[in-house]
Amino acid sequence: MKMDDVILFERISALRSVSAGGRACGLTATVSSDRLKRLEANLGCTLFNRTTRSISLTGEGERFLRHARELLEAYETARHSVGKNSTTPTGYLHVAVPALFARKFLPGPIQSYLSEYPDVRIKLMVSDEVQNYTMDGVDVAIRIGKLTDSSLIASKLGENRRVLCAAPSYVQHRGIPKHPKDLEDHECIIFMDEDTWRLRNANDDIQVRVSGRLETNSADMATQAALSGQGIALRSLWDVFEDLEAGNLIRVLSEYDVPNDLAFYAIYPPGRFISLAAKTFVEMVRKNVKPIRH
Secondary structure (H helix, E strand, O other): HHHHHHHHHHHHHHHHHHHHHHHHHOOOOOHHHHHHHHHHHHHOOOOOOOOOEEEOHHHHHHHHHHHHHHHHHHHHHOOOOHHHOOOOOOEEEEEEHHHHHHHHHHHOOOOHHHOOOOOOOEEEOOOOOOOOOOOOOOEEEEEEOOOOOOOOOOEEEEEOOEEEEHHHHHHHHHHOOOOOHHHHHOOOEEEEOEEEEEEOOOOOOOEEEEEOOOEEEOHHHHHHHHHOOOOOOOOHHHHHHHHHOOOEEEEEOOOOEEEOOEEEEEOOOOOOOOOOOHHHHHHHHHHOOOOOOO
16 A cells, blocks of 8 residues: 555545545546545455546545545644755645635735745635535645634634725715714624624724625625725725725724724634644644734
8 A cells, every 4th residue: 555545546536536636636536536446456445436427435434534644643643743845845745714814914925935946736725605624635725704614724824803894985975983883774794604803992892794786705896895985894804994095085083992802813614634834834824814903
């Protein structure tokens, strides 16, 4: 049994695809299929149920996967404990990040990272949708929000301060709220179904149910809608800071804070070795996620 075949098996099981698992290992679909057959022949069992549309682990495949992950973690630990691999990231790194975060924070740092570590290949998956990280074969994901899956390994990267803001054109047309309850009479931009906003100062701690004609799951769209005067938005300060400084947006109810239970996290799937490439990538992100005061 070859270790490369075990690595391929783990990738196929994570991605639920022979061809995708092969690509993750730098193999063609044909070579990937041949090597999977070789592994099954060596083990004397069938690891996957295959149809023309799907692939799933057999009972024996599930048992083998548990041991294979332990084996691969020990293998990776040993491989990265000595020589070049102990100090220099190498290999394939599959990263998932939110779209707006990628646009704001990553272009320059990724270019620097790839220049510094020429033996690393990055697959950057940009999406605002929450994914099944194990199923999608992700090595590390950057997410902003609450952690709901206790099985995931998470490292906090920084706070995510949020503010209420609107375009000057909206304020001129509709006025500016003086109290959180006034938001009930305003057009509010709803992001990710968050229609209850909590605001707090020394005297008040208020939850307000807001509404508006625009709801979106796109952070970028929510910001652009606010800039175009469509309503009041609850946005991350790092996203709108430059527009606030330039006067394209105005703080609303600035004397109130938005209590923050959201943060930046690096998330690693359970049961998978955290490579040096993943660790150095996360540290690169950590350096670029800096708190902003306004």
